[in-house]
Amino acid sequence: MPRKKKSTKKTPEKTKRQIVATYKGWSTGDRCYAILSGESRPSLCEIVEFHPKDSIAPCATVIELTTGKQRTAAIVSIAEDAKTAKKLKPKWEKLYAKWKKNQK
Secondary structure, three states, rough: OOOOOOOOOOOOHHHHOOEOEEOOEEEEOOOEEEOOOOOOOOOEEEEEEOOOOOOOOEEEEEEEOOOOOEEEEEHEEEEEHHHHHHHHHHHHHHHHHHHHHHHO
C-alpha cells in the first residue's frame, strides 16, 4: 500500500499560540494551593501556564495533584500555603460576584 504524502503547508507565525510562563512572581512548575470554583477546601496544584488577559481576571491553568485534573484558578486565589489560600477565598468570591453583576 502506498504511503500518504506529507502536507507541506506551514502554519503562519501569527496563529502559533504564545504560552506565558511567568506572572507576578509565579512561574510554570511552581506548586501552590488554591480554592477552585465549586470547592471549599484548598487543593495542592502545579502551575502549567498563565492567562493574564482572561475576561474575568488573570488566571492560571493548574493541575490538581491529588486527582490529576487540569483546572483554572484565578491568580487572586493562589497562595503558598493552604491557610493563606483559605483567607483569599472571600476576596475572589467578591471580585467574581462584581464581575457577574456587571455582566447582567
